[in-house]
Amino acid sequence: MIHIQSLQKKFQNIEAVSSINLKLEEGQTIALLGPNGAGKTTTFRMLSGLIKPTSGTIQFDQVIPNSDRRHYIGYLPQYPHFHGWMTGYEFLLLMGELSGMTKADAKERAELLLKKTGLAEAKHKRINGYSGGMKQRLGIAQAMIHQPKLLILDEPVSSLDPVGRRDVLNLLKTLKSETTILFSTHILSDAEEISDYLVVMNQGKIVEQGQVHDLEKKYQKQIIKFGVDEQPEDFIQILEALPYVKQVKQERNYYYLETTDVTATREAILALVADKHLALNHFSIEKTTLEEMFLEVIGFEATIDPA
Ligand SMILES: Nc1ncnc2c1ncn2[C@@H]1O[C@H](COP(=O)(O)OP(=O)(O)OP(=O)(O)O)[C@@H](O)[C@H]1O
Numbered sequence: 001m002i003h004i005q006s007l008q009k010k011f012q013n014i015e016a017v018s019s020i021n022l023k024l025e026e027g028q029t030i031a032l033l034g035p036n037g038a039g040k041t042t043t044f045r046m047l048s049g050l051i052k053p054t055s056g057t058i059q060f061d062q063v064i065p066n067s068d069r070r071h072y073i074g075y076l077p078q079y080p081h082f083h084g085w086m087t088g089y090e091f092l093l094l095m096g097e098l099s100g101m102t103k104a105d106a107k108e109r110a111e112l113l114l115k116k117t118g119l120a121e122a123k124h125k126r127i128n129g130y131s132g133g134m135k136q137r138l139g140i141a142q143a144m145i146h147q148p149k150l151l152i153l154d155e156p157v158s159s160l161d162p163v164g165r166r167d168v169l170n171l172l173k174t175l176k177s178e179t180t181i182l183f184s185t186h187i188l189s190d191a192e193e194i195s196d197y198l199v200v201m202n203q204g205k206i207v208e209q210g211q212v213h214d215l216e217k218k219y220q221k222q223i224i225k226f227g228v229d230e231q232p233e234d235f236i237q238i239l240e241a242l243p244y245v246k247q248v249k250q251e252r253n254y255y256y257l258e259t260t261d262v263t264a265t266r267e268a269i270l271a272l273v274a275d276k277h278l279a280l281n282h283f284s285i286e287k288t289t290l291e292e293m294f295l296e297v298i299g300f301e302a303t304i305d306p307a
Helices: 040-047 088-098 103-116 132-144 162-175 188-194 212-219 235-240 262-275 290-297
Strands: 002-011 014-024 029-033 055-060 073-076 150-153 180-185 197-202 205-211 222-228 245-251 254-259 280-287
Touching (some): 002 040, 014 040, 014 055, 014 205, 029 040, 029 188, 040 180, 088 103, 103 162, 132 150, 132 162, 162 188, 188 290, 197 290, 205 290, 212 290, 235 245, 254 262, 262 280
Parallel strands (some): 029 197, 073 150, 150 180
Antiparallel strands (some): 222 254, 245 254
């Protein structure tokens, strides 16, 4: 659908996006993940034609008349601007007409989208009176008014309270079958919940990408966590020497063993505990989540240690 090659954007001496390559397939829901300043907004602004790349190309699989991407793309910026004195319905009509629709078509589409976004009852209320979640849903309706092939949403849920966030996430799930969605977030669980494909950016570069289930497989580690009341001498070295154990970490009285064979390591730990007459106060088998993958690929180091 869209093929991005060696795309770069510099602002004076800041390289906001540095030579990224990416293919977006039709029908996908793609999450662009990254910490603050990763280059997500800059990438979106280049894709939607709001700013020009310093170098590189963005190829669309369709010929876009007069290079006008507005018919092809619906865009919701991170901080959308609404005319607060207008009603939701009036605003959508205006946006529809501005995007070249006839008044009748804009009316029909506005009605449909107001229903879809759960705003039908509030359609004649002024936008100033809308909650944050309602405004965001109106923003999505506005971006969908002209039935774009690609919907780009910049951090659609990050400023919302839990209720608003849930509504918008549910709305995105219902829109998945209608259009290709590309959205940014720094919340991994949101990305996992609604997207099929993840792209992780950090410092202007794409540092990882793939189908959600492939990344889960790639990064999933098997961890055994256990706790004992007393720590025998050289215990960490003893644990590190157990077969299949790749890594041992200790946090207070808990030990975390990354292993390639959970059954064998579990047996070995239990034998060790019995042999050394230790009192076991915790034992569990855990799997790492994509959260750890995210932290690993962006090279995150905690500034504040919770211990
Ligand atoms: N117009 C601009 N002029 C100068 N620097 C800019 C401009 N826009 C973005 N930048 C810089 O480019 C880098 C990437 O910014 P961008 O807004 O694309 O990141 P982001 O991933 O969207 O971050 P956030 O999650 O905070 O929105 C940052 O260092 C930012 O300060």
